[in-house]
Amino acid sequence: MKKNIAVVAADGRVARKVITEAMGRGWDVTAFGRRDHNSGDAQTYVKRDIFDLTAEDLAGFDAVVDAFGAHTPETLPLHSTTLKHLLDLLSGTDVRLVVVGGAGSLYVDHEHKVQLYQTPDFPDAFKPTALAQVKTLDEIRGRDDVRWTFISPAGDFQADGERTGSYILGGEELTLNGRGESTISYADFALGLVDEIESGDHIRQRISFVRK
Structure with missing residues (x-):
């Protein structure tokens, strides 16, 4: 059966x-x-x-992809408020919500005490956005009324990188490939995201992708 999805913040x-x-x-x-x-x-x-979307707008889709992003100080709180709006619209439905997250919230230790944005080499310029996305992840974890999946890219998220057609599926921790790299292209990230919608394997979980 053909899948029917919506992509929010589609520009x-x-x-x-x-x-x-x-x-x-x-x-x-x-x-x-x-x-x-x-x-x-x-x-x-x-x-x-996003704030004008209604439950009727999103009804009937197999999945809704939340691709919202904000990077300026005055817009960073929108990461949380837009996500909450989408969660509320999909509450109690069978429609999946797949959220494009960030890498800063990935853990760098097995005990899950230290996140990537807390490490010394994490660029200061990216910390405000990382903190905003950490907050959204914390908030979405508390929602058991929505079939959500939060997906983090690798540390080096390459807009113009090639589509290799393969990736490594990771979880909560920063994953390195066989070359010791944490990188993935937008195209391979999209590949993994669509695979996840098709498989439906990680409901109410955070996963991540890195290039093979």
Whole structure:
């Protein structure tokens, strides 16, 4: 049966890669964005701010992909408020919510006491965004009324990297490949995300991807 998904905040580069990946598998994709015109490959585009979305807008989809991102001090709180809005809309439904997260919240120790953003080499410029995404992960963990999955990329998330067609599936901890690297392209991240929607293996879990 053909999958039917919605991508929210669909104008961003990660979102467009997810749309392209899903479209390549023959899925029906509805994109919700703030631009006047469709900037991606989705069959259906709806100009709609996240806060204007209703439960009716998201009903009937197999999954909703939350690709929202914010990076300025005044917009960082929107990571939490937009996610809460989507969680509330999907509460008690069978629709999956798949959230594009960040790498800063990945743990670097087996005891899960230290997260990547807390390490000495983590760039100061990225810490505010990492902290905002750490908060959203903490908040989503408390929701057992939504079929959510939170996906973190590798530490080096490459917008223009190639699609290799393979990746390593990780969990809560920062995963390195056989070359000691933590890197993945947007395209391979999208590949893993769509695989996860198809498999449905990690409900109410955080997972991560790294390039093989």
